[in-house]
Amino acid sequence: MNTVHKATSAVPTSYGASERPPRGDYARAGQVHADYTCPQNYAAYTEQDHDTYRRLYERQAALVPGLACDEFIAALPALGAKDRIPRFEDINARLYKATRWEIVAVPGLIPEVPFFTLLANRKFPVTDWLRTPAEFDYIVEPDVFHDLFGHVPLLFNPVYANHIQDYGKGGLKAFGLGACEQLSRLYWYTIEFGLMRQTNGLRAYGAGILSSGGELQYSVHSEKPNRIALSPERVMRTRYKIDSYQQTYFVIDSFQQLFDLTAPDFTPLYQRVKAQSELAADARLPEDATIAP
Ligand code: HBI
Numbered sequence: 001m002n003t004v005h006k007a008t009s010a011v012p013t014s015y016g017a018s019e020r021p022p023r024g025d026y027a028r029a030g031q032v033h034a035d036y037t038c039p040q041n042y043a044a045y046t047e048q049d050h051d052t053y054r055r056l057y058e059r060q061a062a063l064v065p066g067l068a069c070d071e072f073i074a075a076l077p078a079l080g081a082k083d084r085i086p087r088f089e090d091i092n093a094r095l096y097k098a099t100r101w102e103i104v105a106v107p108g109l110i111p112e113v114p115f116f117t118l119l120a121n122r123k124f125p126v127t128d129w130l131r132t133p134a135e136f137d138y139i140v141e142p143d144v145f146h147d148l149f150g151h152v153p154l155l156f157n158p159v160y161a162n163h164i165q166d167y168g169k170g171g172l173k174a175f176g177l178g179a180c181e182q183l184s185r186l187y188w189y190t191i192e193f194g195l196m197r198q199t200n201g202l203r204a205y206g207a208g209i210l211s212s213g214g215e216l217q218y219s220v221h222s223e224k225p226n227r228i229a230l231s232p233e234r235v236m237r238t239r240y241k242i243d244s245y246q247q248t249y250f251v252i253d254s255f256q257q258l259f260d261l262t263a264p265d266f267t268p269l270y271q272r273v274k275a276q277s278e279l280a281a282d283a284r285l286p287e288d289a290t291i292a293p
Pocket residue numbers: 015016017106108109110111112115125126127142171183184187188
């Protein structure tokens with residue numbers, strides 16, 4: 001049976017803020033489907049890849065107590081294998097039961113519309129290749145470690161899982177309104193780099209922080225960055241850096257609050273934001289509700 005649709009062998013030309021073409025193999029001998037999903041190329045992982053994953057997992061799991069939010073710590077064991085790259089089908093057996101989400105393999109960054117379409121259908125795209133040992137501490141693009149360790153545990157949380165589906169639906173709408181840039185900033189400052197105020201202090205829930213060896217500690221404890229209570233309008237005006245620690249973090253009190261703040265129709269908000277000046281990543285405004293580390 002041939003389930004491969006017309007192969008999308010072209011490298012995507014629109015994939016967020018990066019100027020560089022993404023590095024995944026988008027042709028892969030006709031295995032990449034029209035929706036950009038592909039089989040997880042499990043046989044292609046080398047023993048060195050499994051070893052790199054094991055070392056990444058070990059370092060990061062040791063850092064999360066006291067720095068990651070409670071929901072993440074509770075869900076992390078559901079990822080399964082720590083000593084090698086997990087098989088996506090094994091994760092899916094547990095994930096589908098928990099929240100009716102699935103992960104699907106993709107060759108790397110994909111264009112916005114297919115990305116949002118997958119999320120709107122409760123399918124989370126996970127890059128299937130792993131960084132090299134030389135990139136152990138830092139990589140600009142998402143790889144399988146960032147996508148699995150950073151994003152997937154929280155998909156076991158029902159409130160968070162629903163929020164990501166709504167984000168996908170909102171993304172398709174934003175595309176129609178020419179407002180992807182504005183919505184991407186919200187995704188960046190929440191799903192990728194968000195902090196949460198819990199009873200025991202500030203904690204990380206953003207995947208870019210949770211999968212980073214250095215930024216997890218920095219985001220929660222450093223005196224340097226701004227920390228501001230989340231306001232969708234403030235976030236949508238704010239540019240972001242993809243190649244350094246964030247200069248500003250936005251803080252929520254709970255996933256329910258994030259869900260509620262992002263539930264309204266953003267159409268009038270997009271219009272307001274587009275009429276205003278953009279803000280630099282390190283901007284401070286008098287009306288910002290700042291939060292101490
Ligand atoms: N593709 N695989 C992948 N992973 C992402 O996180 C991703 C993407 N394409 C677009 C994108 N993110 C961002 O531009 C979203 O904010 C839309």
